[in-house]
Amino acid sequence: MEVKVLKSRGWVFYTVPNIPPHDPDKSGKWMYFWTDRAFVEEVCKEAxxxxxxxxxxxxxxxxxxxxxxxxxxxxxxHKKVIRFFLDKGLVKKTKAGRFYDISFKLDNQTRAGEYGDNFKGRLRLSNFIDLGNGAFK
Structure with a gap:
């Protein structure tokens, strides 16, 4: 599938040519914090x-x-994104070897300034997988 790339206002966007409509009240994201620019570029393109x-x-x-x-x-x-995250090693593990219980964040939560302790995710990785072994529920 073709990938469009656009740089704007501090971000690099990757999209399909014709973006399907999104409901702004339901739109959100799974996030990955990175330090390797080349790796994240490839991961975004592949997604x-x-x-x-x-x-x-x-x-x-x-x-x-x-x-x-x-x-x-x-x-x-969500299952596709989580499978992709697990396959690419995008979910970090604790010292005990369990996956961190990362959250899906709604865009409305970002716009409302919900960060850190003020952020409460409605969907978490643990809603979909066993954090101990990564198996889907």
Whole structure:
């Protein structure tokens, strides 16, 4: 699948040519914090070209965050993104070897300034997988 790349306002966006409509009240992202620019560029391109998501972006810097967008009620889409994250090693593990319970963040939560302790994710990785072994529930 073709991947369009656009740099704008501190971000590098990756999209399919014709982005499907998103409901702004349901739109959100799974995030990956990175330090390897070349790796994150390839991961974002692959997520688009293989149909994992139709929109991804990362910070236009030497380190930062990458976001993989979908709707909160697209449970099949969440499973695709999570499988992609697990396959690519994008979910860090604790010292005990368990996956961190990362959260899906709605765009409305970002716009409302919900960060750090003020952020409460409605969907977490533990809603989909066993954090001990990565098996889907």
């Amino acid at each position: 688009i070209s293989t149909g994992v998501v139709s929109i991804a972006k990362h910070s236009d810097a030497s380190d930062g965050v990458a976001c993989f967008y979908l709707q909160i009620d697209d449970f099949g889409g």
